[in-house]
Amino acid sequence: xxxxxxxxxxxxxxxxxxxxxxxxxxxxxxxxxxxxxxxxxxxxxxxxxxxxxxxxxxxxxxxxxxxxxxxxxxxxxxxxxxxxxxx
Numbered sequence: 001x002x003x004x005x006x007x008x009x010x011x012x013x014x015x016x017x018x019x020x021x022x023x024x025x026x027x028x029x030x031x032x033x034x035x036x037x038x039x040x041x042x043x044x045x046x047x048x049x050x051x052x053x054x055x056x057x058x059x060x061x062x063x064x065x066x067x068x069x070x071x072x073x074x075x076x077x078x079x080x081x082x083x084x085x086x087x
Contacts (some may be wrong), residue, residue: 003076004077005061006061006064006067006076007047007061007078008077009067010026010042010045010052010067011026011047012049013042013067014042014045014047021041021042021043022041022042022043022065023069023070024041024068024069024070024075025040025041025042025067025068025070026039026040026042026045026064026067026068027039027064027065027066027067027068028040028059028063028064028065029063029065030063037065038078041055042067051069064078065077065078066078066081
């Protein structure tokens with residue numbers, strides 16, 4: 001599951017022609033959201049050096065808890081995340 005940094009995983013999903021970025025979403029720590037987590041489709045993010053962007057919002061990569069395929073398979077998860085995901 002966990003192969004490389006989250007930025008490397010996201011770059012592969014966004015730029016590898018064999019992948020469909022629309023099939024994936026990220027789960028981020030987002031204070032104030034239900035359960036303090038938020039799901040964001042990979043197709044909505046732009047990658048930066050130390051941050052990723054969703055529209056005008058700049059979010060650090062360390063806020064990403066996991067990268068999930070729409071069928072529910074977790075393809076990357078931070079080592080610090082011990083919370084379950086609620087839909």
